[in-house]
Amino acid sequence: MLPIPILQTSYGKLYQGDCLEMLKGLPDGTADLAFADPPFNLNKSYSSKMDDNLSDAAYIEWCRAWVAELVRVVKPGGSLFLYNLPKWNLPLGAFLMERLTFRHWITVDMKYCLPIPKRLYPSNYSLLYFIKGSTPAIFHPDRLPIECCRHCGGEQRDYGGYKDKMNPKGVNLTDVWTDIPPVRHLKYKRRSANELSLKLMDRIVSLATDPGSTVIDPFGGSGTTYVAAELLERKWIGMELDCSAVISRMETIETDREYLEKISGLKNRLFTQRALSLRSAHGFATGKYRVEQGKPQAKEIELFA
Ligand SMILES: C[S@@+](CC[C@H](N)C(=O)[O-])C[C@H]1O[C@@H](n2cnc3c(N)ncnc32)[C@H](O)[C@@H]1O
Numbered sequence: 001m002l003p004i005p006i007l008q009t010s011y012g013k014l015y016q017g018d019c020l021e022m023l024k025g026l027p028d029g030t031a032d033l034a035f036a037d038p039p040f041n042l043n044k045s046y047s048s049k050m051d052d053n054l055s056d057a058a059y060i061e062w063c064r065a066w067v068a069e070l071v072r073v074v075k076p077g078g079s080l081f082l083y084n085l086p087k088w089n090l091p092l093g094a095f096l097m098e099r100l101t102f103r104h105w106i107t108v109d110m111k112y113c114l115p116i117p118k119r120l121y122p123s124n125y126s127l128l129y130f131i132k133g134s135t136p137a138i139f140h141p142d143r144l145p146i147e148c149c150r151h152c153g154g155e156q157r158d159y160g161g162y163k164d165k166m167n168p169k170g171v172n173l174t175d176v177w178t179d180i181p182p183v184r185h186l187k188y189k190r191r192s193a194n195e196l197s198l199k200l201m202d203r204i205v206s207l208a209t210d211p212g213s214t215v216i217d218p219f220g221g222s223g224t225t226y227v228a229a230e231l232l233e234r235k236w237i238g239m240e241l242d243c244s245a246v247i248s249r250m251e252t253i254e255t256d257r258e259y260l261e262k263i264s265g266l267k268n269r270l271f272t273q274r275a276l277s278l279r280s281a282h283g284f285a286t287g288k289y290r291v292e293q294g295k296p297q298a299k300e301i302e303l304f305a
Pocket residue numbers: 017018019020037038039040046047048050194195196197218219220221222223224225239240241242
């Protein structure tokens with residue numbers, strides 16, 4: 001049995017408490033998409049005062065318990081995404097291999113923390129993508145604009161004789177995502193270090209769900225998944241030990257709506273508006289490309305990353 005939600009919105013329900021207990025209260029096959037960004041066991045302090053310094057074995061055991069619940073609550077054809085450090089996603093991926101169908105190990109390339117002495121600079125955040133069954137019920141990945149120089153708009157790669165064959169909606173999304181900005185902008189940042197980029201959650205929710213689908217995220221944090229789901233008109237079920245950050249974020253969701261509108265100009269087109277202006281100023285022709293004459297993105301964000 002689930003408790004009474006601490007917050008209800010047009011599309012979502014937020015429950016305060018231990019996600020493992022609450023997941024057990026959900027029926028099988030509830031979600032089209034389950035996404036989890038748990039604490040990484042890095043001895044960080046959370047407002048919920050949870051213990052983020054377990055032994056490796058205890059952390060993996062705990063993760064397996066809620067991952068098994070997520071597997072259960074995903075619908076046939078539904079998706080499960082797990083965001084963590086490679087160190088943890090390696091064993092958790094092996095656990096998932098026995099239960100779901102592997103689709104991708106997505107690398108989110110993000111230089112986020114400080115270099116660690118005697119180690120390589122960590123910039124590989126692992127995003128595991130599994131589905132239940134052999135084919136995804138929903139799969140529509142965004143396409144991305146051609147990578148262009150942020151100063152002159154020239155292509156970073158030579159597309160040679162293929163320019164006229166390129167999809168006007170942009171290039172295929174790969175399994176290495178280099179365009180996800182760490183949340184640093186004061187206007188958008190609400191919690192130190194833990195908040196994921198709305199751009200990342202917009203991409204995942206758009207890829208694996210349709211309007212009206214159901215998204216579950218057992219580790220709410222500041223609520224990025226719920227905001228993405230709400231703005232994209234997906235139903236959502238959220239859980240968090242301390243829901244205060246999600247509640248206050250939902251009160252200012254219009255700031256997130258504005259951000260989402262701005263970044264919509266950074267996907268599903270061959271050139272961003274900014275790249276087109278730079279190209280025209282620096283004499284780069286776009287004539288050979290099939291550029292769609294879409295609505296100009298007047299508010300397109302000054303964000304190349
Ligand atoms: C890395 S943060 C999630 C950040 C979130 N993805 C965002 O973008 O804001 C992990 C969150 O999980 C919460 N948490 C940890 N253990 C939990 C549990 N057993 N049940 C529910 N929430 C938990 C912590 O309080 C923390 O806010």
